[in-house]
Structure formats: structure tokens, C-alpha cells
Amino acid sequence: MTPHAASEILETLCRRAPVIPVLVIEDATQARPLAEALVAGGLPVLEVTLRTDAALEAIRQMASVEGVIIGAGTLITPGDVEAAQGAGARFGVSPGATPMLLDAARAGALPLLPGAATATEAMALMERGFTVQKFFPAEAAGGVAALRALAGPLPHIRFCPTGGIGPGNAAEYLALPNTLCVGGSWIAPKALTEAGAWAEITALARAAAALGAPGIR
Ligand SMILES: O=C(O)C(=O)C[C@H](O)[C@H](O)COP(=O)(O)O
16 A cells, blocks of 8 residues: 555544554453453544454454444564454554554554654655654653654644553643544553453543544644
């Protein structure tokens, strides 16, 4: 898929809800109830990181949950792109971007949200046609101040900042003109997921969904 087409799809997805939960799933049997809990709270766009053995099976399970748009995170290699697509992911997310990964995404059918942390990285992705990018690691790479500064010279690049974002600072990011949505793991903490505390996770999702994005929504 062309980077331009990918960016259009990602922009639409980012406008579905202000927050994309970043999920680390150790046990695939938790996938369906977790996805249902998040959708019930108003967050339909989910990212399962390919960091665990259970991740691909979790994506397969979540792909059939009504209302869910499932994505795969931590795409590092061309093989990850292929595996994510094979499991039914509808979009992919990578912490950074390499020529090999970008070529694989272009050759396949998975819309990619590639990561950038600096002006040079963001410009290199824009040269290829990616106008929607993940800003990672958001807090460590300068946070809200860095994104505000990037909006000056690079106003046409829109970001999904991720990394170090939580209930305390998400609204500040979402108020930026170049932020479409944010990603974060705080909506499905490990302890609550392992405990099957779905009502608590729905409550966290509901609070996140209520954050809105006054910037460009
Ligand atoms: O695995 C990936 O693809 C990543 O790029 C990293 C995740 O996006 C962050 O680990 C989420 O950050 P936290 O919300 O601070 O936990």
C-alpha cells in the first residue's frame, strides 16, 4: 500500500477515538474479553504489541470482536509486517522506521503508522509520503514542547504520540494542532488484565475516550 493511502487510513482511525490502547498480552484467552471491555468503554481502535508469544493469536481473536479495529504494534522487520497481516491486523505500528520495513509495508496491504522522534526522521518519512506518524518515545523525545515546535516547520505532519503518556498528560497532547490521537498502555495495565478486571478496564477506557481532541476534531 502506498504511504499516502496508509496515512489516509491512519488519519481516519485516529479520529475514531482520542486514545489507542497499547496492549501487551501474555495470555491469548484474555484477548476477546479485553477487546470487549475496551470497546464498551468507547475505544474501538486497539494495538497489540508483537512483544509476546501470545500476540499473534490475540490479534486473531480480537479481529472478530464486533466493533474492534485491531492493529499490530512493535513491527520491526518485514517478517513482522507479514505476520501481522496474516493474523488479521488492519493496521501496523512501528516504534521507528527503516527502509526495509517501509518497503515491506509498501509491498503489502497493511497500512503502517511508522515512528519518528526527530525532525529529520519525520521529514524522511514525509519524503516517502507518510504524513501521519507515531511520535515515539513521546515523553522522552521532548513531549508536548517538541511536538509544538515541530508543528512550526512541519505543519502537515500529524502525529500519534506514544510513550510515557497517561491520564495526567494526555489532554495536553490532544490539544496540539498536530496531534490526531495518542497511544498508551495505561488503559489496560498488566495487573488488571491478568486479574480479568474488565469493568475497571472499561472505566479506564471510558475516561480516556472522554478526553476528546479539541485541537483538530
Ligand atoms: O511496542 C511498541 O511498538 C512501542 O513502540 C512501544 C509502545 O508504544 C510504548 O511502550 C507504549 O508506551 P507506554 O504507554 O509508556 O507504555
